[in-house]
Amino acid sequence: MKIDTLCVQAGYEPHNGDPRVTPIVQSTTYAYDSAETLGNLFDLKESGYFYTRLANPTVDAAAKRIAALEGGVGAMLTASGQAASMLSITNICRAGDHVIASSAIYGGTFNLFNKTLRELGIEFSFVEPTITADQLEQHYRDNTRAVFVETLTNPSLDVIDLELFAASAHAHHCPLIVDNTFATPINCRPFEWGADIVVHSTSKYMDGHAVALGGVIVDSGRFDWTSGDYPMLTTPDESYHGVIYTEQFGAAAYITKACTHLMRDMGPQQSPQNAFLLNLGLETLHLRMRRHCDNAMLVARFLEDHEKVAWVNYPGLESNRYYALAQKYMPSGTCGVISVGIKGGKEGAARFMEALQLAKIVIHVADARTCVLHPATTTHRQMDDRQLKEAGISPEMVRLSVGIEDPDDIIADLDQALMKV
Numbered sequence: 001m002k003i004d005t006l007c008v009q010a011g012y013e014p015h016n017g018d019p020r021v022t023p024i025v026q027s028t029t030y031a032y033d034s035a036e037t038l039g040n041l042f043d044l045k046e047s048g049y050f051y052t053r054l055a056n057p058t059v060d061a062a063a064k065r066i067a068a069l070e071g072g073v074g075a076m077l078t079a080s081g082q083a084a085s086m087l088s089i090t091n092i093c094r095a096g097d098h099v100i101a102s103s104a105i106y107g108g109t110f111n112l113f114n115k116t117l118r119e120l121g122i123e124f125s126f127v128e129p130t131i132t133a134d135q136l137e138q139h140y141r142d143n144t145r146a147v148f149v150e151t152l153t154n155p156s157l158d159v160i161d162l163e164l165f166a167a168s169a170h171a172h173h174c175p176l177i178v179d180n181t182f183a184t185p186i187n188c189r190p191f192e193w194g195a196d197i198v199v200h201s202t203s204k205y206m207d208g209h210a211v212a213l214g215g216v217i218v219d220s221g222r223f224d225w226t227s228g229d230y231p232m233l234t235t236p237d238e239s240y241h242g243v244i245y246t247e248q249f250g251a252a253a254y255i256t257k258a259c260t261h262l263m264r265d266m267g268p269q270q271s272p273q274n275a276f277l278l279n280l281g282l283e284t285l286h287l288r289m290r291r292h293c294d295n296a297m298l299v300a301r302f303l304e305d306h307e308k309v310a311w312v313n314y315p316g317l318e319s320n321r322y323y324a325l326a327q328k329y330m331p332s333g334t335c336g337v338i339s340v341g342i343k344g345g346k347e348g349a350a351r352f353m354e355a356l357q358l359a360k361i362v363i364h365v366a367d368a369r370t371c372v373l374h375p376a377t378t379t380h381r382q383m384d385d386r387q388l389k390e391a392g393i394s395p396e397m398v399r400l401s402v403g404i405e406d407p408d409d410i411i412a413d414l415d416q417a418l419m420k421v
């Protein structure tokens with residue numbers, strides 16, 4: 001089936017007399033007739049529900065839908081995008097391992113890697129998103145176990161050359177993990193370009209209405225974990241009576257380990273209520289993404305010609321340095337987010353934002369309503385000047401998340417606010 005159909009239909013198939021809409025199974029636990037069945041479930045000898053931290057039918061339906069949209073063999077929902085990024089790494093890396101990450105990544109991901117995971121003993125090298133294959137080569141070490149990038153970065157809108165990073169990672173027998181939050185599978189499916197694992201913050205376009213936090217990890221099922229560098233997948237897990245994930249679960253080894261081992265031990269499960277809301281959001285993802293992109297294109301063109309605007313960064317504009325890469329990886333559109341430099345620096349940016357009426361100042365991004373944010377003083381305020389520069393953030397930069405309202409009204413609001421700068 002085509003992607004628009006998958007958005008609406010994938011993940012849940014009702015049978016005779018079942019609810020047509022994926023029901024919210026608001027139960028932590030599930031009843032069984034025999035202790036033996038429950039024992040088999042614990043040992044992963046049978047599949048079934050027994051405790052919602054490990055699996056829940058509503059959560060599973062949304063995970064299956066996203067796996068179908070990305071073209072993966074399986075997916076695991078998490079309580080937030082942060083939890084998805086954390087587990088995507090800790091599922092295969094331990095203290096002493098090393099990860100190469102793009103420096104142009106979401107601020108929360110940067111903190112997670114540079115502080116928390118570093119403190120847990122995992123080493124990180126951050127590289128420019130525009131790095132060449134030869135330069136990237138210099139960063140691999142014997143203990144490098146993964147490469148992590150963002151398709152379209154929040155908020156600097158760098159477009160990653162997925163094929164370059166995938167080829168480089170694979171030459172070193174490492175998986176490429178891609179945060180695909182901003183592009184969504186409607187505009188880019190990283191597995192088609194060689195990525196091995198995809199993560200999302202579902203709190204953004206997937207939910208689409210700013211109502212439910214969530215994240216997801218999707219497994220392509222294509223990475224070969226048996227090089228010897230991933231013993232957590234290829235040697236017996238004593239906490240599950242000696243299961244060897246690659247032997248018992250084959251292509252789904254990575255995602256099965258994440259769902260059983262990491263979710264069991266760390267527990268950041270998505271709630272059934274949030275998964276229900278996510279499912280509902282996914283049903284219109286294809287329609288909303290098209291409208292977000294159409295509106296953002298009109299807004300970007302309007303801003304590009306405005307006298308109060310210093311620069312516009314939107315990969316859909318022909319003048320953008322990533323235009324060619326965006327055309328290659330996201331031919332039907334990038335996303336609804338634009339970053340724009342307002343004349344008058346930080347003060348100009350503040351005056352513009354405060355004069356807006358329809359567009360509100362919020363930390364969130366990528367939902368139905370147009371909104372703005374000043375990254376340098378909010379989401380990225382913990383970074384020093386050098387780190388800000390590496391992440392592509394300047395004092396006059398405003399992140400504008402174009403919603404799905406009528407574009408004339410959005411442009412009128414931006415225009416009146418710009419005239420007050």
Ligand SMILES: *Cc1c(COP(=O)(O)O)cnc(C)c1O
Pocket residue numbers: 080081082083085106108109150154179181182200201202203204213214215
């Ligand atoms: C928001 C975001 C995250 C973190 O997701 P939460 O759901 O807020 O935890 C990760 N990556 C990207 C690209 C994001 O935009």
